[in-house]
Amino acid sequence: MDRNMERDTQQGTSSQGAPADSGVSRRSFLRKSSIAAMAAAVGSQIPFGDLLPEGMQLVGMAHAEEAMKIEGKIPEMVVLNTRPLNAEPPPHFLDEDITPYKKMFVRNNGIPPVNVDAAAWKLTIEGESAKRSVSFSIAELKKKFKEHTLQIQLECGGNGRSEYNPPAKGNQWRVGAISCAEWTGVRLRDVLEDVGVKDDAVYIGYYGADTHVSGDPKKVVISRGVPIAKAMEDESLIAWAMNGKDIPLLHGYPLRLVTGGWPASTCGKWLNRIVIRDKVHDGPKMTGMSYRVPGYPVAPGTKVPEEDMVIIESMPVKSLVTLPKTGTVASLGDALEVRGHAWAGDYAVKSVDVSIDFGSTWQSCSLTSPRNRLAWQNWSTKVKFPQAGYFEIWTRATDENDTMQPMVVPGWNPRGYLNNACHRVAVKVI
Ligand SMILES: Nc1nc2c(c(=O)[nH]1)N[C@H]1C(S)=C(S)[C@@H](COP(=O)(O)O)O[C@H]1N2
Numbered sequence: 001m002d003r004n005m006e007r008d009t010q011q012g013t014s015s016q017g018a019p020a021d022s023g024v025s026r027r028s029f030l031r032k033s034s035i036a037a038m039a040a041a042v043g044s045q046i047p048f049g050d051l052l053p054e055g056m057q058l059v060g061m062a063h064a065e066e067a068m069k070i071e072g073k074i075p076e077m078v079v080l081n082t083r084p085l086n087a088e089p090p091p092h093f094l095d096e097d098i099t100p101y102k103k104m105f106v107r108n109n110g111i112p113p114v115n116v117d118a119a120a121w122k123l124t125i126e127g128e129s130a131k132r133s134v135s136f137s138i139a140e141l142k143k144k145f146k147e148h149t150l151q152i153q154l155e156c157g158g159n160g161r162s163e164y165n166p167p168a169k170g171n172q173w174r175v176g177a178i179s180c181a182e183w184t185g186v187r188l189r190d191v192l193e194d195v196g197v198k199d200d201a202v203y204i205g206y207y208g209a210d211t212h213v214s215g216d217p218k219k220v221v222i223s224r225g226v227p228i229a230k231a232m233e234d235e236s237l238i239a240w241a242m243n244g245k246d247i248p249l250l251h252g253y254p255l256r257l258v259t260g261g262w263p264a265s266t267c268g269k270w271l272n273r274i275v276i277r278d279k280v281h282d283g284p285k286m287t288g289m290s291y292r293v294p295g296y297p298v299a300p301g302t303k304v305p306e307e308d309m310v311i312i313e314s315m316p317v318k319s320l321v322t323l324p325k326t327g328t329v330a331s332l333g334d335a336l337e338v339r340g341h342a343w344a345g346d347y348a349v350k351s352v353d354v355s356i357d358f359g360s361t362w363q364s365c366s367l368t369s370p371r372n373r374l375a376w377q378n379w380s381t382k383v384k385f386p387q388a389g390y391f392e393i394w395t396r397a398t399d400e401n402d403t404m405q406p407m408v409v410p411g412w413n414p415r416g417y418l419n420n421a422c423h424r425v426a427v428k429v430i
């Protein structure tokens with residue numbers, strides 16, 4: 001039967017002499033009925049339904065959030081894990097240029113320290129490629145080195161993981177594991193140079209005062225780092241303040257490393273030690289499968305040998321719609337205000353476009369310059385809809401190297417990192 005159909009498609013006639021039901025028209029029939037089913041599910045017509053890439057699900061109008069109260073955070077935080085605590089805001093709460101504490105995602109691998117005494121806190125710099133071992137109090141850091149304040153975007157390497165299929169284990173982040181706060185501190189470079197960096201230095205690694213969920217005091221929760229060149233950049237900070245105040249406990253009080261543009265896992269919280277290494281740092285979560293992706297594209301579900309995994313460096317180009325929120329009902333004829341942020345790891349974003357027809361056509365947005373390198377940029381535009389119905393607003397950023405966000409989920413990888421697919425927001429026009 002199937003064979004006949006195939007032959008019919010080529011010949012244009014059926015062996016029974018009846019008009020051919022070609023594979024193509026059969027597919028388009030199935031497509032039309034699946035669009036009708038989707039329209040029924042969202043409760044309105046889908047004007048550009050036939051343009052939705054095949055196999056792609058609609059965002060839908062509902063938002064089901066399992067909210068839980070975290071001290072000082074908005075009640076809408078979506079909690080992915082409670083021990084260790086991992087939580088993110090729904091994207092429309094990230095509308096401000098400078099992310100306030102109450103809306104900032106939290107990603108803990110262990111348990112934050114308790115009863116922190118900032119006055120007694122010490123940061124020790126040492127390691128095989130350090131010329132000496134030196135401990136600084138926070139007061140000494142403030143006195144000895146020049147203070148800098150920068151707005152820096154921090155994105156978890158696993159942001160967007162929930163969209164990978166087959167699912168990757170780990171926190172099922174949606175799109176909210178990104179923040180862009182203002183950090184105040186001293187340059188990591190100034191401190192490293194004061195201590196003395198040997199010529200053979202390759203990497204730095206951090207240690208923090210959080211404790212392992214197992215309760216084992218000997219177990220280090222996480223100890224990652226960056227190559228010396230990244231550590232020496234103007235924007236790499238040892239920070240004691242966030243948004244003009246002491247860093248909140250959940251985000252690293254009283255001291256944190258800030259190496260923006262790279263996976264935020266490189267930004268050690270509760271920082272008490274930095275090692276200057278003569279090789280790639282090999283602390284917990286630097287090795288094996290952690291914060292690494294295959295060095296080549298792999299089919300979804302592939303088991304990749306550890307030695308083929310490479311360390312994630314700069315994060316990929318990405319954008320977020322913070323207005324409107326998914327589920328918004330707009331009036332036909334109104335120009336709907338659409339805006340958000342865009343960022344591209346170590347690079348600047350060159351342009352942002354939005355689409356309301358599932359990526360068939362794009363309109364360009366206005367885009368601000370970053371406040372400083374490694375700060376996200378703000379984009380905005382107005383969108384008019386051609387008729388009533390269900391629409392999705394898709395946003396796509398392009399970085400200064402002409403690298404663009406993919407419309408669909410990018411290369412699957414075993415731990416589900418680096419999903420920079422276009423952000424999609426559902427709107428109903430009436
Ligand atoms: N000491 C320590 N530093 C840490 C972590 C941690 O668990 N312990 N988590 C890292 C990860 S994976 C991320 S994404 C960021 C999260 O920063 P935030 O919780 O301030 O948003 O902190 C990084 N620094």
Ligand SMILES: [Mo]
Pocket residue numbers: 107155156157158263264265
């Ligand atoms: Mo992370």
